[in-house]
Amino acid sequence: MASGVSNLQCEYYTPGVLGIANSSPYNPCMSYQVLARKYRPAVFKELEGQEHVLQALINALDNERLHHAYLFTGTRGVGKTTIARILARCLNCETGITSKPCGVCSTCVEISEGRSIDLIEVDAASRTGVDDMRELLDNVQYMPSVSRFKIYLIDEVHMLSRSSFNAMLKTLEEPPEHVKFLFATTDPKKLPITVLSRCLQFNLKNLSPEQIVKYLAAVLDLEAIAYDESALWQLGLAADGSMRDALSLTDQAISFGSSEVREEPVGEMLGSIDAKLVFQLLADITSANGQRLLETVAQLSDFAPDYAALLDDILAALHRIAIAQAVPGAVDNSQGDEQQVLQAAERIPSEQVQLFYQIALIGKRDLPLAPDQQSGFEMVLLRMLVFSPDPLPEALSHTPPAGAGAKPKGAPREVKRTEKKAPVKEKKAQKNKEIIAESEGKNLTMIFLFEKS
């Protein structure tokens, strides 16, 4: 299914329909509106991701095989309310039941403006009581005022009280033909099984950083706001699966960075560490460059980072590197670091990746015991350095610093690929293996000591 990005539109501005230009003083887009509201998708194809749910809904609508109760589950800001509202339009659009609501008939317009009388939106969090539910259900029997269906959209439905659920059960089992229930919840486990079994359930997925970055890029292009792609990756990772969070963070980043979304201010705003630095640390370790390692840590400490979270980042990177080594091709760019992972996977022996992982894991456990977080963190990295075999040649382990490129022109760039050097390389590999075996032994002893203490 086509992803939403190229179809994005401002909720209030449909070119050729409302017939007003972006520069029109009457265009409500001109006044500032938060991105998450401004870019609430109005048709299915504008959504990013959730293809599995959308395809099922589209098929059902196209074949008019409609259920009377739908339940959308998923964490905050992944499209539950959005999809439910679009479904309401699909059901009530004046052009007929359709998977592509017209967007211009009065029903479609009223739904998007939140004033359709036949779409009854209830926030269960604020109307939990059984009286509220009775009042609501009393009206179920009456026909819709103007539309095809009377649609009840109950958000955060898990917040309803038990007696409210009971009041609802009968209606839910045999609702009148003209009634549809659309439920949304972040916590389906709190729903009584009797309710669950009467609904068609759709589980929305968290959005991947990659999906979020793609969507943010499209939104910022429409807003004509300049951005660094790396800044979008930071936002995409920080949003933790939620598109609403991603858009809110982007709002913040825009005002923080005076109408641009750039890497450095975004990093500052999020207090997040540039993912590149994690790979820089690993490169410093594998090239046994203790001095640069400490410099990198000093650079990091400017951000007053959460060192435990930083160790998590290192663990996550090592995990992806190990995957790349075990199953080449299994690493995707969903975290925006594919290139770096692949390079590291080629560079660092797999046994060493395992060893580093173990050191980081134990280091994280012991971090609270260190006199202070930074020194604890440094010790973990220095331990990796100590337990590293011979340093890998600089050219292999790190992007050459300025001046290191003074090789004769035409010389092969990657020494490791030249055949002449192969025997040396083999010897070296053998030696590396021995050292790793030895250092693993040491590490086991070390782990053992830690376990005993």
Ligand SMILES: Nc1ncnc2c1ncn2[C@@H]1O[C@H](COP(=O)(O)OP(=O)(O)O)[C@@H](O)[C@H]1O
């Ligand atoms: N899958 C998605 N694709 C595009 N935008 C999304 C998506 N999910 C959420 N959003 C954005 O987040 C906002 C809130 O989404 P909403 O559907 O209300 O989330 P919730 O799952 O919490 O009900 C929307 O207005 C929209 O801008």
Ligand SMILES: [Mg+2]
């Ligand atoms: Mg919602």
Ligand SMILES: [Zn+2]
């Ligand atoms: Zn319509």
